[in-house]
Amino acid sequence: MRNFGHGRITKLFHIAWILISDPIAVKGSASKDRSGARLGRHWSKALLTVVFAAVGSISLLTLGGLAATPAAAASGAPAVSQCNPPDFPTSAGFQITCTVSVENYTSASGATSSTVTTSACLGAAGVVFPACPLNLGPVTSTTSSTQLVTSVNQCNGIVNGGGSNVYCNVAVTNNVPAGTAESGITVDQCIGSVTGAGGTVACAPGGSTTNATVTQCNGSVNGGGTYAGEPTAACTVTGAATADPVTVNQCNGTANGGGSAVTCKATETNVFAASSTTPTSASTGAGGAGGTSGGSALGGGSGGAVGAGGSTGVAGASGTVSGVIPTGAPQTGFGGASQSTDPTLVYVGGVALATAGLTGLTMALTIRRRRRLFVGALQNHDS
Secondary structure (H helix, E strand, C coil): CCCCCCCHHHHHHHHHHEEEEEEEECCCCCCHHHHHHHHHHHHHHHHHHHHHHHHHHHHHHHHHHHHHCCCCCCCCCCEECCCCCCCCCCCCCCEEEEEEEEEEEEECCEEEEEEEEEEEEEEECCCCCEEEECCCCCCCEEEEECCCCCCEECCCCCHHHHHHHHEEEEEEEHHHHHHHHCCEEEECCCCCCCCCCCCCCECCCCCCCCCCCCCCCCCCCCCCCCCCCCEEEEEEEEECEECCCCEECCCCCCCCCCCEEEEEEEEEEEECCCCCCCCCCCCCCCCCCCCCCCCCCCCCCCCCCCCCCCCCCCCCCCCCCCCCCCCCCCCCCCCHHHCCCCHHHHHHHHHHHHHHHHHHHHHHHHHHHHHHHHHHHHHHHHC
């Protein structure tokens, strides 16, 4: 798509002005000249309106497309990342609260999907969540994918100037079929941290494992002291085994200035789907006939007749309703594209409006030319 800059928009206005400024020469009496001039001015104003509308549509839609581009959020599956430089500061005096929630799903047939919800909050030290004036947050997002999340990386190498307080949390839930094998969660945390005087450590469990499942709070808060009486490093890992291992890397090389604190948590949980069982009938005898299937309408089918010694048949399924459910992003109507921030849709709309404006310009010029011929014919007839 060609970019319409200010220079090109100015040229379009200049061409429009030349087109509407060309006077129509009309021979005849002074009264006819005055009448023709007035009529010419009316047509000039109408033509100017059409041209300005077309050019204005192009400029506004172009600017709107740029403004509608969403800001970058946390990355999604398979590798989630947020609250790291350069998006978050490395200097002093900040309050940071960042969370990641992961839902991994694996079906019995092996199909996979995931949903990731993130939140990022940045404020001055002492301005606690949910007040996040420095990033106009909390900035939240929810993304879905057909891939499983395999890693989370957040809150590393930030706010090392001192006087900062960092809270970062990762929660992973693996939804898997019953009987799925698990592997143990290994830990590498609080290694080479809190080496300054007056610091306190509350890390559990302890661990120093290479390529661990959870690596957090290493090489952090070494400036001495703490923040507002909190533990200098309070880092915990919950969960002993995982069915879909997700590596967590957070709060490493962070808040190394004096008077800072880091509180980071990682939790991994498994949810096993119960095996399906075939329900048994509560009554004996032949079962009732099945109900009729629902058609394309909203109503469902009717239930079947009562069988001999059995129960009433199951009612038919509801008809398809997809024809009346709006689709699009977001769903504000049939298609819902009117509120989409997709730049492609914005540019397509700009082209459509510009085409309509230029069509109007062509029609106006054609009518103007015909009016000129008509006025000339009347003058020849009068003479």
